Amino acid sequence: MPERPRQHFVDQLAELEERTMGGIDLVVMQLDRVLEALTHQDVELAALVVADDDRLDGRYLEVHQGILSLLALQAPVAGDLRIVAALLHVIKHMERMGDQCVNICKLIPLLGHEPPVQPAIMERIMSMGRSARDETVLSRRAFEERDVGLAEDLVRQDREINRLNREIFQLAIECGTDADVREWGMTMVMVARALERIGDNAVDIGEQTAFVVTGLFREFSDSSHPAG
Amino acid sequence: MRPHPTFTREQEQQMSSMPSDRRDVAAAPGTAAAPDATVATQAGTGHSMTVRGLDAYYGDDKAIKNVSIEYRANQVTAMIGPSGCGKSTLLRCLNRMHEEIPMARAEGSVLLDDTDIYGAGVDVVSVRQAIGMVFQKPNPFPTMSVFDNVAAGLKLNGVKGVDMKERVEKSLRGAGLWEEVKDRLSSPGIGLSGGQQQRLCIARTIAVEPRVVLMDEPCSALDPIATLKVEDLIHELKQEYTIVIVTHNMQQAARLADTTAFFLLGEKIEHAPTAQIFSNPTDSRTEQYVTGKFG
Numbered sequence: 001m002p003e004r005p006r007q008h009f010v011d012q013l014a015e016l017e018e019r020t021m022g023g024i025d026l027v028v029m030q031l032d033r034v035l036e037a038l039t040h041q042d043v044e045l046a047a048l049v050v051a052d053d054d055r056l057d058g059r060y061l062e063v064h065q066g067i068l069s070l071l072a073l074q075a076p077v078a079g080d081l082r083i084v085a086a087l088l089h090v091i092k093h094m095e096r097m098g099d100q101c102v103n104i105c106k107l108i109p110l111l112g113h114e115p116p117v118q119p120a121i122m123e124r125i126m127s128m129g130r131s132a133r134d135e136t137v138l139s140r141r142a143f144e145e146r147d148v149g150l151a152e153d154l155v156r157q158d159r160e161i162n163r164l165n166r167e168i169f170q171l172a173i174e175c176g177t178d179a180d181v182r183e184w185g186m187t188m189v190m191v192a193r194a195l196e197r198i199g200d201n202a203v204d205i206g207e208q209t210a211f212v213v214t215g216l217f218r219e220f221s222d223s224s225h226p227a228g
Numbered sequence: 229m230r231p232h233p234t235f236t237r238e239q240e241q242q243m244s245s246m247p248s249d250r251r252d253v254a255a256a257p258g259t260a261a262a263p264d265a266t267v268a269t270q271a272g273t274g275h276s277m278t279v280r281g282l283d284a285y286y287g288d289d290k291a292i293k294n295v296s297i298e299y300r301a302n303q304v305t306a307m308i309g310p311s312g313c314g315k316s317t318l319l320r321c322l323n324r325m326h327e328e329i330p331m332a333r334a335e336g337s338v339l340l341d342d343t344d345i346y347g348a349g350v351d352v353v354s355v356r357q358a359i360g361m362v363f364q365k366p367n368p369f370p371t372m373s374v375f376d377n378v379a380a381g382l383k384l385n386g387v388k389g390v391d392m393k394e395r396v397e398k399s400l401r402g403a404g405l406w407e408e409v410k411d412r413l414s415s416p417g418i419g420l421s422g423g424q425q426q427r428l429c430i431a432r433t434i435a436v437e438p439r440v441v442l443m444d445e446p447c448s449a450l451d452p453i454a455t456l457k458v459e460d461l462i463h464e465l466k467q468e469y470t471i472v473i474v475t476h477n478m479q480q481a482a483r484l485a486d487t488t489a490f491f492l493l494g495e496k497i498e499h500a501p502t503a504q505i506f507s508n509p510t511d512s513r514t515e516q517y518v519t520g521k522f523g
Contacts, residue, residue, distance in 0.1 A: 006520040006521065009520075081507055082508070
């Protein structure tokens with residue numbers, strides 16, 4: 001006899017959540033490689049990130065199919081239904097974060113062997129990358145621990161990423177008249193944009209945590225109507 | 229409104245002050261007939277029931293404990309809960325069937341609109357005419373034809389002055405059965421399929437034009453197709469009647485009911501819109517029950 005009613009369903013749901021959280025771990029691993037490849041202009045490592053995105057896509061498909069099966073066969077309701085609905089969002093955000101890592105790594109070969117690195121911009125790129133990684137780790141922990149306070153703190157951290165993104169854009173505009181430098185600067189704007197989107201996805205995962213706990217979906221910050 | 233011969237004059241006056249027919253509202257200039265149940269509640273054809281502080285006993289055992297609940301007009305209210313939680317007992321209290329069981333009694337008030345059906349001088353038979361009931365197992369009269377089964381409700385209640393053929397056809401149409409049985413009205417009712425028999429019983433119930441229809445697990449003895457037909461019928465019936473249904477099938481409650489009430493150990497734990505009960509219940513015991521963690 002099972003330990004408690006619907007034990008099989010409980011186990012299936014727990015496994016789906018574990019696989020989803022594992023997907024976020026894969027994103028963190030990819031982000032570490034992205035920052036490493038950017039620092040050392042490592043084209044081979046960048047190619048590995050692009051190739052490894054298949055693992056994230058596979059995880060997305062696996063969890064997505066698992067959720068469809070669970071909905072069809074187990075008809076989850078109430079708190080279980082909220083977890084299933086949230087996982088569907090979280091796994092999509094995970095997949096999008098992986099795509100942003102790929103977007104960055106596809107830019108690295110375009111920079112050349114000895115790109116005209118501007119330290120002021122590069123420092124901010126690295127800072128953004130570390131913050132995006134921290135946010136991703138935090139979003140995973142908040143979801144796993146159903147910690148709404150921790151999830152809400154993601155917004156504060158994301159403001160720092162947004163600030164750095166704006167600064168990089170301004171520095172790229174002001175980086176001089178040399179064509180190579182300007183091209184490098186514009187490429188870094190695209191890298192910054194991808195990192196900024198990863199931060200946004202982490203905040204989105206935080207919002208799903210709040211939904212699971214409270215049953216109400218709310219955006220932590222309204223980018224359409226920013227305050228002040 | 230159809231006058232009810234066995235309520236007192238005062239009770240009749242109370243009932244006649246109820247909201248006008250929804251069709252009248254829809255026909256009024258500049259007034260749209262809204263499809264949602266909330267508007268139907270405000271100006272529907274049906275009638276609401278209100279239970280206040282109800283206790284029900286089997287001898288010394290208290291099966292219902294101080295339950296208060298409102299069944300809104302033209303809505304389907306589902307009552308769910310584990311076996312022995314009191315939901316069927318409460319249903320039977322709603323048309324005073326509970327007191328028919330030896331040693332059983334109920335205390336508190338049950339209002340049909342503004343009239344307490346447990347009030348002094350209220351005729352029990354008239355209560356059951358106004359608040360009809362459909363049971364778990366189809367129970368057509370075995371020796372009667374399809375026609376007579378529907379007409380039986382009228383005859384037993386002493387309803388006179390109606391065109392019996394017209395009323396039987398109207399009831400069978402209302403129960404979604406007319407097209408299937410119109411050519412065999414004189415055949416035995418017992419010869420119909422299980423699902424048809426249950427719809428025949430629903431036709432018999434609505435033939436006396438009740439205000440409220442109570443249903444005690446009406447689909448539990450039916451196959452899936454017959455179940456869906458009865459569920460479709462319940463959707464249709466709520467346009468005319470207020471419906472209270474007891475079911476063990478939570479998916480059925482989710483499909484059918486506008487609001488759902490969860491009961492446990494004789495107490496009402498939570499009553500809320502069905503979507504809320506099945507997505508974000510307030511009480512942890514409701515959550516545990518609907519997710520199948522106990523019961």
